[in-house]
Amino acid sequence: MSPRTKEQNEAIRLTRIRQIQSAAAEVYLQRGMSFEMRDVAAQAGLGYGTVYHYYKNKYELFHELLASALDSASELSARTLADGGPLPERLRAWTVGLLTLWAEEPMVFILYKMASENFHQLPPELVGRLPARFEAELYRPVIEALQASEDEASALENANVLIGSLTGCAGLWLYHGRRELDAAKIADRLLAGFGERKM
Incomplete structure (x- = not known):
């Protein structure tokens, strides 16, 4: 051999x-x-x-895991949220894509959850650029997409509602070991609340 x-x-x-x-x-x-x-x-x-x-150690492992997850999620955001179609279609594509990605790669869900908690579970010296990258590559693109039809304050508020709702909803499945969530149905229900807004 x-x-x-x-x-x-x-x-x-x-x-x-x-x-x-x-x-x-x-x-x-x-x-x-x-x-x-x-x-x-x-x-x-x-x-x-x-x-x-x-x-x-587990912290070094998690830092690298979150950086890999950020790369996957950034690609999705760039592909779905960039200008190029009606806002409702872009938001739906991003929402369905994100939920699907979380079911397939739970590390991406964990990234969003930890970001919402300001990465407090990691030692400060290992957090590094994770918060800044999350802000620039995953959070701001949602706000910027929403700003196409509303002011920055409303876009910020609605981005928080979307991301927070998605994280909470997916957590109910993922923390109980279930991966069979219906991404399209969840996206449609969540985005129905945005349907009355002018987009």
């Missing part, structure tokens, strides 16, 4: 990282930040030492 190539080793490394991050998100939904690295290893089906090979 020939030794693995550099590319094969990198592919294995990236697969392990995704496996560990996915397991950490699942464990977080079950226990919050009171979990231990051994819980992540058990959830991932990996040895304890393997998890420590990649991350020295």
